[in-house]
Amino acid sequence: MSGWQRSIIKERLGYKNYIYSATDPGPVNAAYSSQTCPVCGWVDAKNRHGDVFKCQKCGFTCDADQVSGINLKMRLHDEEITRYMPYKKVKELLLQRYYQKQQAN
Incomplete structure (x- = not known):
């Protein structure tokens, strides 16, 4: 039944x-995807509380x-x-992008 x-x-x-016409792009690195603010880019474990996301920086x-x-x-x-990028490198890159975005503003 399961195979069917x-x-x-x-x-x-x-x-x-x-x-x-959709193509499957394949898997992506999911590290910190639920802890990163899509608006400002801030990465912090405190951004997520169970099922609720609230950015500590911008309030999104x-x-x-x-x-x-x-x-x-x-x-x-x-x-x-x-x-296959290590999760620590992903966080470093995301925070680096956040700080660069803040300096540009």
């Missing part, structure tokens, strides 16, 4: 991709899963954050 369901899902996914509030989805979508075409 998987083949149906695979067929439907292929059909939807064909109809909507949203569902934590939505924030993660937004950040992952932005990373699809990010040349610097690779799939």
Whole structure:
């Protein structure tokens, strides 16, 4: 039964991709995706409290899963954050981008 369901899902996914011309970009690095503010870029574990995301810097509030989805979508075409980049390097890069953005403003 399980194999039958998987083949149906695979067929439907292929059909939807064909109809909507969507291509699967493959997996992206999800490190800190639910702790990074999509508005200002601040990364902090305190930004997320269970299912609620509230940025400690700019005050942006949203569902934590939505924030993660937004950040992952932005990373699809990010040349610097690779799939196998260590999570500590991801945080360093994200904070570096935040500080550069703050200096530009």
